[in-house]
Each structure stands twice: as C-alpha cells, then as structure tokens.
Amino acid sequence: MRASGLLAVGSDRVRGTAERREAPGARRDVREKRHDRPLWVEEPARRRRLPDPVRTAAVRAVLIIALTLIQAMVAFLCTMAGSWPAFPMVISSVVSTIVATWSVLDVWVTRQVWNQRHGVVSIPSSTARALRRERRRARRQARATGRAPERIPGRGGAGQLSHP
Template sequence: MDRVRDGRRPDGRPRARAPLWTEEPVHRPRMPDPVRAAAVRAVLLVALTTTLAMAAVLLTLAGSWLAFPVLVATVAGTVATTWGVLDVWVTRQVWRQRHGVVSVPSSTAREMRRMRRPRYP
C-alpha cells in the first residue's frame, strides 16, 4: 500500500487536512452602505431592463401583440436604469464629500503652487 496515497504519515498517524480555502486580505475597503445600496438597485434595474429588451425582441419576432407594451416598458426601464446608474455616481460623490476623503492634488495644482511660490535670488 502506498504511504503517500493512503493519507497517513510515515509513522502511521493520519495527515492533517489542508483547509478548503485561505482568507486573503482585501485590497480595497468595502463600499459604504449608501453607495452599495444604490449599486444593488442599479444592477437590479439593469437586469430587469435587459430581460424586458430580450422579451421585446422575441415577441416582435413572434409577431405577438404584447411586443408593443413590452417595448414601452423597455424604454421606461432604460430611463429608470440611467437614473439608477447616475444615482450610484452621485451617491458616491456625496459620500466622499461628506466624509472627507482626502484627494491628491493634480499635477496642474502643484504647478500653480510652484508658480506662486516666492523665488529667492
């Protein structure tokens, strides 16, 4: 019997099993709750609108009378989806502004400071 395959050490004791997964540190912090809620809403709206668009295409190909109402719902869903995606962007910006996320000055801002700095001979 092969010692490596039977799951035992050479001294006869069973080998310890390796864990199924190892936890890795997160590189980015978790999104704030309001931003995450807006993102979930936006993803649900995108999924619903995509489903409506596919239904409109299939109903049009089938020649069904339901194609027009579903097409109208798809247009309304597109407007709602655009609103939802913009809501994520605005919520993220508002959260950053209210909670004081430090921004790095751009190179143009550094250049303007450098130009205003007094020069000594």
C-alpha cells in the first residue's frame, strides 16, 4: 500500500511540474508534435547488401557453425559425465568441424566467383573502360579512312559475280 501511495504521489508531482511549465494551449501543441514526428528515420546503408548467392552461403555457414558449437558442447559435457555417447559425439564433432570449415570456405569462394562474374563497379575501372572504347573507335575510324583511298571506285563486290 505504501508503494502505491508513493507512485501516486510521484505521478502527481510529475503532472504538477508539467502543468506549471506549460500553458494549457501549449500542451496541445506538444501532443500534436509527438504525432507528427516519425517513428524512425531511414538512413542510407553504410555497405551494400550482399548478393543473394553469397548471403545464402553465409546463412548456411552460420547455421552449420551454430550446430557445430552446440554439438561440441554436448560432446564435452558427455565426456565430463563419462556417459556412453561421449565417443560418438566427439567423432561427430570433429566431422562437423570439418563441415563448418568447408562452409566458411564456401562463402569465400561464392563471393569471389560472384565478383568475377558480375564485376565490382568502381569508378576508375569504368572510366578506363570508357577511355578504351573511345580509343578503339578512333582506331577503327582511322583504319576506315585510310582504306577508303585505296579502294577503286566502281569496283566493288556488290552485284558482280566474277572479276574480268
């Protein structure tokens, strides 16, 4: 009973100080401001999202590692208790550790393969690529203009089946 009395006194005290600070009309403004304020503010991600195959491999690796840790803990506890499943659990823990290592390597390999197939967009390489395209176009045009005077006008392969 005493605790509820303190809570009631404390809440009255808080209400009293709030009413003293603000006028009744200002109190409505505070309520309206609370409703206008968004629940959260979206911020741009610091890093890009992982590609789907890489994310799938990473989730698979995390699940396998979690199960391996649980299995290792059970094997340890069975060994400490001296129960009969201790030996099979230790053997299976070793095997699952190898599988967990393989799954982590799978994440790394999947990421590397994805990067090689889809490329990583970076400004310097894309700029260099555009410059290379422009140089190729210029070379082709130079070759085409260099060949034009060598050709004999009126002697083309179009419409002529054999040369006289």
